[in-house]
Amino acid sequence: MLAPDGVQKNGILINGQFPGPTIEANWGDTFQITVTNNITGPEEGTALHWHGILQKETPWFDGIPSVSQCPIAPGSTFTYTFRADSYGTSWYHSHYSAQYADGLLGAMIIHGPAHAQYDHDLGPIMLSDHNHEQYFKIVEQFTGSELVPNSTNNLINGKMNYDCALTNLTCNPNAGLSMFKFESGKVHRLRLINSGAEGLQRFTIDNHTMTVIANDFVPIEPYETNIITLGVGQRSDVLVKGTGKPTDSFWMRSDISERCSHSDQRHALAVIHYEDAHTRAVPKTSHPTYYNETNCSNDPLNVTKPLFKMPLPPTPSFTETIDIDFQANATGAKVWLMNNQSFRANYDHPLLLLAKLGNTSYPDDPQWNVYNFGKNTSIRLILRGLTPLAHPMHLHGHNFWVLAEGLGQWDGVVTRPENPQRRDTQLTDWGYPYDAGMSYTVIEFMADNPGVWPFHCHVAWHERPDLIKQRExxxxxxxxxxDWWNYSAHNVVNEIDSGL
Structure with a gap:
């Protein structure tokens, strides 16, 4: 049972914590994390994904049921062992259906070389929409429907108040807000993470300017802004100078986008106290930072310049256009489609293990929606959004270049080809109902990590069976x-959605 905003609900927690414990390491360290599945009421499989970790040496530990492993069966234990191959800020979460929306998630910090100067590291700040209903009931209600569920609240580091008059559930008012300490004249590092299920977040701090120093695991040339936009899975590291007086307090805010997302209560608050402020003081700032929502995109590509230059290849080895749409399947149920095909997980037969055995027949089986990129060295994907919904597109096992984004048809122009933005998750704006009829995001990545890698909610596979077979x-x-076969042979597994 948990009640982060005062309303009680059943949750799925890691070591009894919400959010789960923060995992920290130094760049190059080896993680060894043992997971025991004690989920009951009902029993479910599970698996943990380490968001943004490239897993170049260990693709089998990516934590994706039906792709890199079978689910961890109820009552079973599994140990993930992998290298901290990137540094910065990220998170980990269940990749079994929408399970993490009930609390199965936590922050991850990997310390590496300093590329910006600051005085205090405030640690992870997790921004997440929140539902009072359990995840499975939401999946059960909305899968196959055109409707999108509204979240019931918005949290900062797992806290926010809620008006108990709005619910019939057990509710305690004034549950409390997260609090942070600033020091006047000092520079503070904030590690922002959108760990929600659907909500696009707009993050601000009253009367303060932020300097962005990293997006996802990629350090960038610093630039100033008053607002940070994060789609689900995205992270930004920002520096904030303590410009207030030692006795001041200010509101920290994160709003679920009214234009781009769906929520009954969009606004999350936390409190920043300076060193001599009374810890029970209510901030006097009453006017949030003004912003005008004109799109569902991240900051312009021309201002997000990676600190370490990495030019595009002169010409991609392979180019694929992928249309993202939402249509009825043969049964009449509405499903997400990529190039007119949805994905359906087979928990019993992970793709990576099939590839190891030489079974590469599944690209011809539509339920998998696997793309065979063969031995191509660089892959360019032209994503076209055809629906009135924004999409934070995440590719496992890679950081990708973001070449271009906009409305209508891409004109072929690449933003800063000598050093485009890189990250592992990028927002794709609405398509319809814009007059242009579609949006586009163009990404490119090097096929330098043999394995089977999901591209939400599509699976992109750099086949290279010769290299996969060489790996032990x-x-x-x-x-x-x-373990999973033994469990599922005697229990019904309710797989309503795609399973990922």
Whole structure:
């Protein structure tokens, strides 16, 4: 049971914490994380994904049921072992259906070389929409429907108040807000993470300017802004100078976008106290930072310049246009489609393990929606959004270049080809009902990490069966399947959505 905003609900927690414990390491360290599945009421499989970790040495530990492993069966234990191959700010979460929306998530910090100067690291600040209903009931209600569920609240580091008059559930008013300490004249590092299920977040601090120093795991040349836009899964590291007086207090705010997302209560608050402020003081600032929502995109590509230059290849080896749409399948149920095909997880047969055995027949089976990029060295994807919804598109196992974005048809122009923006998650704006009829985002990545990698909610596979076969996949990966087969042979697994 948890009640982050005062309203009680059943949750799925890690070590009894919400959000889950922050995991920290130094760049190059090896993580060894043991997961025991004690989920009950009802029992469910699970798996943990380490968002943004490239897993170049260990693609089998990416934590995706049906792709890199079978789910961890109820009552079973599994140990993930992988290298901290990037540095900065990220998070980990369940990748079993929408399970993490009930609390199965936490922050991840990997310390690396300093590329900006600051005095205090305030640690992770997790921004997340929140639902009072359990995730499975929401999936059950809305899968196959045109409707999109509204979240019931918005949280900063797992806290926010809620008006108990709005619910019939057990509710305690004034649950409390997250609090942060600033020091006058000092520079503070904030590690912002959108760990929500659907809500696009707009983050501000009253009377303060932020300097962005990293997006996802990619350090960038610093630039100033008053507002940070984060789609689900995205992260930004920002520096904030303490310009207030030692006795001041200010509001920290994060709003779920009214234009781009769906929520009954969009506004989340936290409190910043300076060093001599009374800890019970209510901030006197009453006017939030003004912003005008004109799109559902991240900051312009021309201002997000990676600190370490990495030019595009002169010509991509392979180019694919992918249309993102929402249409009825053969049964009449509405499903998300990429190039007119949805994805359906098969928990019993992970794609990576099939590839290791030489079974590459599944690209011809539509339920998988697998693309075979063969031995191409660089892949360019032209994503076209055809629906009135924004999409934070995340590619596992890679950082990608973001070449262009906009409305209508891409004109072929690349933003700063000598050093385009790089990250692992990028927002794709609305398509319809814009007059242009579609939006576009163009990304490109090097196929330098053989494996089977999801591209939400599409699976992009750099086949290279020759290289996959050369890798010694630990026997414990097959053990996850033996445990899962034993469980699923005697229990009904309710897989209503795609399963990822």
């Amino acid at each position: 996949i630990p026997s414990i990966m097959a053990q996850t399947c033996r």
